[in-house]
Amino acid sequence: MNVGIVSYGAYIPCYRIKIEEIAKVWGDNASSIIDGLMIYEKSVPDMDEDTITIAVEAARNAINRGGVNPERIEAVFTGSESHPYAVKPTSTVVAEAIGATPNLTAADFEFACKAGTAAVQACIGLAESGMIDLGLAIGSDVSQGAPGDALEYTAAAGGVAFIIGKEKTVAKIESTYSFTTDTPDFWRREGMPYPEHGGRFTGEPGYFKHVTSAASGLMDRMGTKPSDYKYAIFHQPNGKFPVRAAKMLGFSTEQIKPGLVVSRLGNTYSGSCMMGLAATLDIARPGDRIFVTAFGSGAGSDAFSIRVTDRIDEIRNGAPSVEELLANPIYINYATYAKHKGKIKL
Template sequence: MVGIISYGAYIPRFRIKTEEIARVWGANGAEIAAGLGVREKSVPDFDEDTITMSVEAARSALARRPIDTSEIGAIYVGSESHPYAVKPSAAAVGEAIGATPVMTAADFEFACKAGTAGIQTGMGLVKSGMVKYAVAIGADTAQGAPGDALEYTASAGGAAIIIGNDDPIAEINHTCSFTTDTPDFWRREGQEYPRHGGRFSGDPAYFKHIQGAAKLMLEQMGTKPSDYDYAIFHQPNAKFPQKVSAMLGFTREQIKPGLAVPRLGNTYSGAVPVGISATLDVAKPGDRIFVTSYGSGAGSDAFDITVTDVIDSDAFDRSAGPTVEELLANPVYLDYALYAKHKGKILMQ
């Protein structure tokens, strides 16, 4: 059975409160901030990007479950904010964690579900026997134009999931996807900030695809929402995942452990991997986890996961890496000017 061997997350310590962003942009900004349910969001430091955050997340995963890195046969980094247009983030991550040179590496891009697409690809390679371990990472330093609704949520962070079949801490029972050509969010080559379809991003995009993949998973597995202990849905804000979970029949208690967005913001490709990490931080053997990601453009990946006894065994040490709760603690708050400087909206000479 293919499953999760280990996991690790990384979140920058810097934060900005959405009320501070609203202070700069006036009454309309305050209305936007109130409707999103996000109190604050993470901000990358000057020397942090998708590669550095991916390395930190992968190192955390390896600290929890030391494996021979020469046996990592694949590394995939999903992101909307790769530092280079032409040069793979995955190769740099592999070098940093000692997995090179015998591996396949690639950068994935499917808006906010690029990280879960990497998990699916890693599952296929492991299940076929082509590789022993695959590392799938979702990480972003998300972009949002000044004053746009995205600026109130676009944050930084990510998580790494190591896939294998050697005593996994959680078995991935099944995965399926639901994809259409729905242009709700896009950024053309050379453009600094993405554009979005506003309210169009809700019903015909996010909700349609999350429900499409989730209902397909329930049908294929012959399960119902009450069969799961936890549920994780893509979290672009706090409102959407709570609404879609209720539409599908899941409870607030099921989604609460993985709902980091009120204090983290939207890490784009990192959102669901971070949610998985936060849930595995508290999960017990036998717990069942329902996961559905979403990526604009548009598509969703769903997963049915069962936690195994290995998570509490001597083979795995959860305390060796920081939990998502620990990463969210002790923030350093920035005002809007320092935030703009950190994000490169104000260029240093």
């Protein structure tokens, strides 16, 4: 393919809650939860932050990092499972806020935690075909977990934006491959405030079957192997799943370590795998190859093979890195967290 990432940007709210604080409220064993999930704290949105505001901040950081003229953006796609409106697009608000041309196509994507990478694939197709100049693909979520549910320990907030095009790319997208089935491991019906999950189906046949199938499919198509890549990122619902998936596929701990940010961030759902890629691009050098595989419940995986170009050094410091966004957190207690997340109903 002749397209790639022209620029990227991330956004993480400054508020955090420690896993011990949540466990204390529900009488759970914090140590066993941390050992089971390998997550120590998670991000929490501010009172006035939602999927739209997070998407806008990530998009602005992408524009600023690459010095991109927003009027060149002719497609805006926002992937999320926490869009503020059931009927009214997130992407039109984002496009207006960043100053994109009105002569564009826009839509919201939904496929659990891989809606953002599905948006990336849509932008790849439009840019490769010449239908658009630049496309903006965003994964943004303020994910939900019912009080006392296991999801409450992982569901976090954050977003990542990638600008996709043919010219001045910082990372060329060599190929992409997807694997999808109807596997009901996680869902939320219309009108329900919180999602439900299928317990034992989450790992198998959910996460691991789809991640390994998409990853193996892409490497088979390209004739590559894990040792051909400097880095690898796998969807991060917790700290253990991506490590296990990497081992199953033959990737090392050193390859996935730079992008494994879930322990300090939580699961940002549509932004999860994209956040790992952003963190990896923050430190990658020209010529490095990166392997990425996202997962979305329901269920499907998108895999990408990416090669970093010389231009990465030109734009690296144009916006905050993921590490900078994770620094200096403001810790809150459960009562403040419940207020921020709207768990207290008046």
